[in-house]
Amino acid sequence: MKWINHVAIGGATTALINPALVPVAMLGATAPDWMEWIAKGIGRPVKHRGPTHYLVVWLVALVAAWILEPTGVLAAFAWGGLTHIICDAMTVSGVPFSPYSDRRFHLFGGRFRTGDPAEYAISFGVVAACVGVFMMIGSASSGWYPFFYDWMGLYNQGVIDGSEWRANRFRFF
Ligand SMILES: [Zn+2]
Structure with missing residues (x-):
């Protein structure tokens, strides 16, 4: 999925909990991809959508961060990362489930390719839904x-x- 859509989905969902954490969530929402560049930068390249895209790892990170500090900075970062993985899981190539299995994880049949109009439609839908909820009940911080x-x-x-x-x-x- 394109970064713009990752950032939109991670940011909009986080805004519902705490608008101040949106930048952190956006950083997290792109992390699985930029972590690949860092790995390459330090001379230990990893496969695209490989180790940085393990569904289980981000899930565990979110739970751990939440226990440490609910709705804290780390939780926002991990949530952003998890939305990235969930969105990538909707694409044709999917994401790896965990380090212990080569099985790819797909959501909703993994139907579209990165850059497909479908991903813009999904991110638009998520953002619109968040704006709708926000207008109905207001932000958590209010x-x-x-x-x-x-x-x-x-x-x-x-x-x-x-x-x-x-x-x-x-x-x-
Ligand atoms: Zn990715």
Whole structure:
């Protein structure tokens, strides 16, 4: 998938949680590709859509980052990366599932090629859906979280103390 669409999808979905994290998510949304350049730069080239595109690795990274700090910078980066993998999985060549299997992972049949009008349609659809949700319920940072309560915001405002925040941060409802 083209970078513009990766960035649009990773950015729009993140804006729903916290607009301040959008740049980080955008960086993450292109990471699986630029990490390939870094590998090449340091003289250890990897296959395109190889090790940097393992679905499982990004999934685990997101879960780990979320446990460390929900909706934090690392989580936003990992989420961006995961959206990249999910989008690449919709293309013909797919993505590798994990380091332990050569099986390619495909979503929705892996029907289109990179650059196909379908990918612009998908990213437009995702962005439009996010804008729609945003307009209906507002952004998380404006005080209303669509999926989980704003313990972090209360903490920052000094409404609750640290121990209370730590006790409650995994309570999503
Ligand atoms: Zn890619």
